[in-house]
Amino acid sequence: MTLLTPAVRAQARALRDDELPCYLYDLAALREHASSVRAALPGPVELYYAAKANAEPAILRELAPFTDGFEVSSGGELAHVRRAVPRSPLAFGGPGKTPSEIAAALRAGVERFHVESLHELRLLTRAAAERRGTRGPRPRVLLRLNLPVDAQALTGSALAMGGGAAPFGMDPSEAGDAWKLLSGDAADHLEPAGLHVHLASGLSAEAQLALTEEILGRVTALAGRHGLPLREVTVGGGMAVDYTRPFERFDWTAFGAGLARAARRHPGPVLRIEPGRALTAYCGWYATEVLDVKRSRGEDFAIVRGGTHHLRTPVTKGHDQPAEVLPMDDWPHPPPRPAVRGDRVTVAGQLCTPKDVLSRGLVAPGLRAGDRVVFALAGAYAWNISHHDFLMHPRPGFRFLTP
Numbered sequence: 001m002t003l004l005t006p007a008v009r010a011q012a013r014a015l016r017d018d019e020l021p022c023y024l025y026d027l028a029a030l031r032e033h034a035s036s037v038r039a040a041l042p043g044p045v046e047l048y049y050a051a052k053a054n055a056e057p058a059i060l061r062e063l064a065p066f067t068d069g070f071e072v073s074s075g076g077e078l079a080h081v082r083r084a085v086p087r088s089p090l091a092f093g094g095p096g097k098t099p100s101e102i103a104a105a106l107r108a109g110v111e112r113f114h115v116e117s118l119h120e121l122r123l124l125t126r127a128a129a130e131r132r133g134t135r136g137p138r139p140r141v142l143l144r145l146n147l148p149v150d151a152q153a154l155t156g157s158a159l160a161m162g163g164g165a166a167p168f169g170m171d172p173s174e175a176g177d178a179w180k181l182l183s184g185d186a187a188d189h190l191e192p193a194g195l196h197v198h199l200a201s202g203l204s205a206e207a208q209l210a211l212t213e214e215i216l217g218r219v220t221a222l223a224g225r226h227g228l229p230l231r232e233v234t235v236g237g238g239m240a241v242d243y244t245r246p247f248e249r250f251d252w253t254a255f256g257a258g259l260a261r262a263a264r265r266h267p268g269p270v271l272r273i274e275p276g277r278a279l280t281a282y283c284g285w286y287a288t289e290v291l292d293v294k295r296s297r298g299e300d301f302a303i304v305r306g307g308t309h310h311l312r313t314p315v316t317k318g319h320d321q322p323a324e325v326l327p328m329d330d331w332p333h334p335p336p337r338p339a340v341r342g343d344r345v346t347v348a349g350q351l352c353t354p355k356d357v358l359s360r361g362l363v364a365p366g367l368r369a370g371d372r373v374v375f376a377l378a379g380a381y382a383w384n385i386s387h388h389d390f391l392m393h394p395r396p397g398f399r400f401l402t403p
């Protein structure tokens, strides 16, 4: 088994040393994955991509035919995604939207707002009213709720975004007031559409379905209690990518079948999911070379070009980034060529901090300076969450591979 696609392997070998490190994105692999995800979902379920996972324009364009829209979480993302995929609908989420971001979103004709608080709803209502007379459909509003669901207990999820006290979404006790606002004067400018819930990340298909079922039960009851129209329910993203089992993927087939059952039990609203990581993690690689190998207190260390200022994912998630070694014969430097003595090696980057570790236990017997290491599952929350300028090393290259 290999973590590399043929195109990535060939490119990672062909690059010159000074072209490394380099992010490699296999767009054909992305297309194939997105197409299989779309095919596993029931027809009426809408698929939005959460752009914060990776908003490279080439990736957004590749995803567009398989998605119903994009979720953006800042004014910057909104403008960027609108430019990259102008025909795709956008949903503007995220806490702490500023008045100028809201105004810019309205000017850009954003299709949906995920409203995070009563104050934000008042800001949005005023901004929309000020645009009275401009043409175009009213933007739809989904209230983001922090439902009192113990996502951790229900699913064992590693990263709970809600359920308990949280800065995301509004308390369900405020839903009634929000709907009163929305169905009053605001209705001239905004279209009440439904509810949005995103409670956890890193969920298996089974856990995700249990959470979805719980969410649908609660939002249906809440809507009934307050008499709110429920045309759309977004049940969030958070489909797991298991970095410790890089050959396994989220079970989209089981999830799709479960969603179809859930939709039959809760007829009416359009169901929408908005995954990020599980759509793009598998299409990106970070290729680099071993600069030096040393032994310290009986342990082997390989220092690679680049590091966690380019690929911060293993540090933020606390895992070893899965990787494959490409042995390279060429050795133009003075002998002897440094090499690993044991079976396992800690792969560190060029930063002067002990946190700059990409993998603690890479199985790479005989790994030598000059060999290449290609880190997989680097297509989401990788380059774009990293602290690029720390220590002023050069930036990596970026290649988008197409067949």
Ligand SMILES: *Cc1c(COP(=O)(O)O)cnc(C)c1O
Pocket (backbone or CB within 6 Å): 050, 052, 053, 071, 093, 094, 198, 201, 202, 236, 237, 238, 239, 274, 275, 276, 277, 278
């Ligand atoms: C980050 C985020 C997502 C995507 O989460 P993934 O774990 O990448 O699938 C979806 N919805 C909201 C509101 C988010 O903040």
